[in-house]
Amino acid sequence: MPAEDLDSKEGFKIWSRIQEAKVCSRCGQKMNSKGLSFFNDEILCAECKEKEKKLPEYAMTAKNICDEAKAELKKSRKRSLKS
Numbered sequence: 001m002p003a004e005d006l007d008s009k010e011g012f013k014i015w016s017r018i019q020e021a022k023v024c025s026r027c028g029q030k031m032n033s034k035g036l037s038f039f040n041d042e043i044l045c046a047e048c049k050e051k052e053k054k055l056p057e058y059a060m061t062a063k064n065i066c067d068e069a070k071a072e073l074k075k076s077r078k079r080s081l082k083s
């Protein structure tokens, strides 16, 4: 099976899980807006997502992603300078 198909299937599985979820995995509240946890596959309400954003671990992970993105950007800039 090509990797691409597997990715879209996984994406669909997560998407339908989010659609089906009625209450927050963390606080059990009914959700109006929802999102996937940054750390695991829990589906969280907006409030719990906000709380998660304030965790030091979140900042660290977000920073790492940011640094990776910056490194990628630098690489692509170098590439475009050469051509």
Ligand SMILES: [Zn+2]
Pocket: 024, 025, 026, 027, 028, 029, 044, 045, 046, 047, 048, 049
């Ligand atoms: Zn919640």
